[in-house]
Amino acid sequence: MTPESQIVWLLAVPLLPLVAWALQVSFGRFLPRQGDWLPTGAMGLSAVIAVWMFIGVLSGHDAGTGTLVSAELANPLTWKFFFSDPALTEGLAGFQAGILYDPLAAALLAMVAVVSFLVHLFSVGYMQGDSRYNIFFANLPLFTFAMLAMLLSDNLLFFFIFWEVMGLCSYLLIGHLSQDKEKPRTEAAWASFKAFMTTRIGDVCLFIGMMMVYDKFGTLSFHGLYAAVADYTANGTHWEGWLTAAGIMMFLGAVGKSAQFPLHVWLPDAMEGPTPVSAMIHAATMVAAGVYLTGRLFLLFSPEAQLVVACIGAFTAIFAATIGITQFDIKKVLAYSTISQLGYMICAIGVGGVAAGLFHVITHAIFKACLFLGSGSVIYGCHHEQDMRKMGGLRKKMPITYLTMLASTLAISGVPFFAGFYSKDAILAKALEKSMVTGDWYWAAPFWLLLAAAAITAFYMFRLIFMTFHGKPRDHGSEHAHESPWTMTVPLIVLGTLAIFGGKFWLTDPMHAISGGDEPWFFQIVDDPTHAEFATIDLHDGHTEAAHDSHELAGHDDHDIAHTAHVRAMFMSIAAAGSGILLACLFYLWGILSAASIANRLGGFYRLVLDKYRFDELYNATVIRGTTVLSGFLCWVDENVIDAFVLNLAKLHRGGASLSGVFDKYVVDGMVTWVGETTVAAGQTLRRLQTGRIQQYVYFTLAGALALAAVSLLGIF
Amino acid sequence: MPLSAYLVVSVALFVIGLAMVAARRNLIYVLMGLELILNAANLNFVAFNRENPGDLDGQIAAIFVIILAAAEAAIALAIVLNLNSRIQSIRPDDADTMKD
Numbered sequence: 001m002t003p004e005s006q007i008v009w010l011l012a013v014p015l016l017p018l019v020a021w022a023l024q025v026s027f028g029r030f031l032p033r034q035g036d037w038l039p040t041g042a043m044g045l046s047a048v049i050a051v052w053m054f055i056g057v058l059s060g061h062d063a064g065t066g067t068l069v070s071a072e073l074a075n076p077l078t079w080k081f082f083f084s085d086p087a088l089t090e091g092l093a094g095f096q097a098g099i100l101y102d103p104l105a106a107a108l109l110a111m112v113a114v115v116s117f118l119v120h121l122f123s124v125g126y127m128q129g130d131s132r133y134n135i136f137f138a139n140l141p142l143f144t145f146a147m148l149a150m151l152l153s154d155n156l157l158f159f160f161i162f163w164e165v166m167g168l169c170s171y172l173l174i175g176h177l178s179q180d181k182e183k184p185r186t187e188a189a190w191a192s193f194k195a196f197m198t199t200r201i202g203d204v205c206l207f208i209g210m211m212m213v214y215d216k217f218g219t220l221s222f223h224g225l226y227a228a229v230a231d232y233t234a235n236g237t238h239w240e241g242w243l244t245a246a247g248i249m250m251f252l253g254a255v256g257k258s259a260q261f262p263l264h265v266w267l268p269d270a271m272e273g274p275t276p277v278s279a280m281i282h283a284a285t286m287v288a289a290g291v292y293l294t295g296r297l298f299l300l301f302s303p304e305a306q307l308v309v310a311c312i313g314a315f316t317a318i319f320a321a322t323i324g325i326t327q328f329d330i331k332k333v334l335a336y337s338t339i340s341q342l343g344y345m346i347c348a349i350g351v352g353g354v355a356a357g358l359f360h361v362i363t364h365a366i367f368k369a370c371l372f373l374g375s376g377s378v379i380y381g382c383h384h385e386q387d388m389r390k391m392g393g394l395r396k397k398m399p400i401t402y403l404t405m406l407a408s409t410l411a412i413s414g415v416p417f418f419a420g421f422y423s424k425d426a427i428l429a430k431a432l433e434k435s436m437v438t439g440d441w442y443w444a445a446p447f448w449l450l451l452a453a454a455a456i457t458a459f460y461m462f463r464l465i466f467m468t469f470h471g472k473p474r475d476h477g478s479e480h481a482h483e484s485p486w487t488m489t490v491p492l493i494v495l496g497t498l499a500i501f502g503g504k505f506w507l508t509d510p511m512h513a514i515s516g517g518d519e520p521w522f523f524q525i526v527d528d529p530t531h532a533e534f535a536t537i538d539l540h541d542g543h544t545e546a547a548h549d550s551h552e553l554a555g556h557d558d559h560d561i562a563h564t565a566h567v568r569a570m571f572m573s574i575a576a577a578g579s580g581i582l583l584a585c586l587f588y589l590w591g592i593l594s595a596a597s598i599a600n601r602l603g604g605f606y607r608l609v610l611d612k613y614r615f616d617e618l619y620n621a622t623v624i625r626g627t628t629v630l631s632g633f634l635c636w637v638d639e640n641v642i643d644a645f646v647l648n649l650a651k652l653h654r655g656g657a658s659l660s661g662v663f664d665k666y667v668v669d670g671m672v673t674w675v676g677e678t679t680v681a682a683g684q685t686l687r688r689l690q691t692g693r694i695q696q697y698v699y700f701t702l703a704g705a706l707a708l709a710a711v712s713l714l715g716i717f
Numbered sequence: 718m719p720l721s722a723y724l725v726v727s728v729a730l731f732v733i734g735l736a737m738v739a740a741r742r743n744l745i746y747v748l749m750g751l752e753l754i755l756n757a758a759n760l761n762f763v764a765f766n767r768e769n770p771g772d773l774d775g776q777i778a779a780i781f782v783i784i785l786a787a788a789e790a791a792i793a794l795a796i797v798l799n800l801n802s803r804i805q806s807i808r809p810d811d812a813d814t815m816k817d
Contacts, residue, residue, distance in 0.1 A: 695747075
């Protein structure tokens with residue numbers, strides 16, 4: 001395949017859902033079945049292309065030609081377009097936009113397309129009977145389009161644009177039920193509003209960070225930035241403060257989008273959206289975008305910024321996991337589990353394991369999509385009941401859902417040989433390695449936090465499984481539960497199977513494509529984004545050249561430490577997962593320990609965790625209340641200062657105008673009237689002379705002539 | 718004869734004409750007064766021309782005046798006839814419809 005045709009195929013991946021959206025939003029209502037087959041079909045096609053391209057990347061990587069694409073537009077978009085005077089454009093950099101398709105983008109593109117297709121398929125069953133079915137099937141592909149296009153962006157500006165489109169789509173989809181024709185949900189409207197505003201805080205920070213790096217480096221393309229930072233740090237190992245600040249600012253964008261502490265509050269509320277939307281947000285799109293951004297920008301992070309990233313990630317991981325224990329809503333448990341797992345990924349990137357973090361994005365997307373779709377299936381089966389206390393004993397009634405969810409739970413808990421084990425293990429190994437290499441206490445903290453979070457994750461996930469599927473039905477809804485239709489079970493089976501087998505694949509060398517190096521291929525090609533070989537295409541003249549990168553893998557001095565860390569981390573993570581599962585069995589399967597009594601003993605602390613550490617209340621009391629007070633004050637200023645000024649100015653003007661009116665009336669008009677009246681008076685006087693008697697006129701003429709004659713004869717003048 | 722003799726006659730003619738125009742209560746007499754005034758002027762033209770025997774300017778002007786007087790008399794008499802048929806009077810004081 002030539003690089004040119006490859007670009008066409010690559011563009012088809014995001015454009016198919018876009019076209020589907022355009023058609024669905026205009027004609028969806030008139031199509032048979034309200035057009036649900038159109039976006040689903042387009043997504044299926046898009047997923048096939050993305051996977052096929054990904055296989056091409058795997059099999060063709062060693063050839064070094066044509067498989068990885070970094071293309072730029074032939075006629076770059078440039079600010080110069082807006083100026084006609086060449087003198088003004090001096091010093092303005094042209095802006096290049098293009099496609100970046102490296103192994104990282106390739107892997108995520110395939111994952112997003114596949115998961116998104118399965119979510120579409122699932123929605124066909126789940127959303128049946130929704131009053132805005134066609135609109136739902138218009139927003140879903142747009143959401144996917146934004147994510148796919150974002151993955152292919154080669155610069156931060158386009159990345160940001162699609163990032164924002166995704167924010168809009170999340171708003172529309174989370175708030176989907178708020179516009180329901182029969183019973184609109186105000187909670188959904190508030191949740192979508194909250195999600196939009198909270199992520200907006202991060203977006204603004206990201207934009208500020210972008211402007212900071214653009215100001216210094218004059219480019220926003222990822223590879224341009226890598227090169228600029230490499231140059232910058234080559235002159236001396238000192239990282240200046242502004243670069244740390246820019247890195248943290250851009251990371252805050254990811255904090256908002258990936259729901260990291262302290263901007264995590266929107267994600268649990270986003271559960272107001274229909275379950276497929278939750279699956280989409282938590283697996284394929286939205287939250288994965290933040291992790292992807294952090295991974296893409298890793299080379300821009302100074303050591304201080306990396307520490308911030310690692311600490312926020314690790315803290316979020318343990319913090320959200322503890323909330324997860326206390327929740328009873330099946331979707332809320334999964335939501336906090338997502339926040340916790342995202343903390344894992346972010347932390348992994350912070351400690352330098354970009355590949356480990358993104359590996360976990362992919363495995364997590366698979367099993368979390370499975371868990372969400374499974375919970376959707378449970379909710380659907382139990383007639384829209386979400387409280388786990390009212391479920392139980394569904395194992396027999398929904399066997400497919402049970403088995404697939406169990407597989408995913410084993411995967412998320414990190415049980416050996418399931419998908420999540422490999423990625424979680426890689427993250428823990430990276431964290432331990434970092435703490436062993438640096439020897440600093442603050443680098444050790446992330447590892448222990450992550451390990452504790454791993455144990456808690458295993459505990460609350462099995463709590464969910466045991467409460468939902470084991471024991472006896474606790475409500476008539478779960479007594480009459482039934483298995484879901486095939487459109488819902490097929491995605492579950494596919495994802496469940498991937499959750500079992502989808503992990504090892506990334507660590508092996510599937511097509512013996514990448515030789516050399518003793519790290520798994522995914523880690524080799526992803527860990528150093530500048531390492532990959534690109535076929536750079538100049539679309540201007542169709543010229544193709546393979547740009548060989550001179551980067552070599554970092555020295556292997558720390559190799560022994562890495563190996564030790566890996567072995568230790570593996571045993572520790574197995575131990576953590578095992579203890580978590582054992583505890584869950586003690587509490588919820590065998591009933592030896594009682595959760596209620598422990599909750600009673602903890603008292604206040606338990607209620608604090610149950611209320612999600614009261615972050616919503618805290619933000620309400622500080623940020624939201626502060627904003628309200630501030631806006632109240634500004635309103636007062638507006639009414640009493642600005643309006644008063646304007647009103648007084650108006651009064652002043654009116655006074656001046658009436659003065660001027662008096663002048664006009666009595667002086668200007670007076671003069672005009674005087675002239676008129678005088679003329680009339682003069683006319684009245686003089687008309688008496690005009691008698692109409694011709695001979696009288698002759699007398700007057702004669703008198704005048706005589707007077708003139710007298711004057712001239714007497715010589716008066 | 719000296720020029721003053723002609724001028725005396727001319728002045729006499731002019732004054733008589735002016736008196737007729739100003740004082741007569743019949744438009745016909747007023748017109749006749751006008752003729753006298755014009756002829757007084759003619760007499761002046763001719764008399765002064767006599768002082769300059771080289772050219773004929775005064776005499777030609779006199780002939781023009783005579784022609785004009787004829788035209789004026791024709792139009793004026795027509796006006797008088799019309800006035801008579803409209804107000805059954807040829808007194809100038811009666812033609813006062815434009816007053817007020």
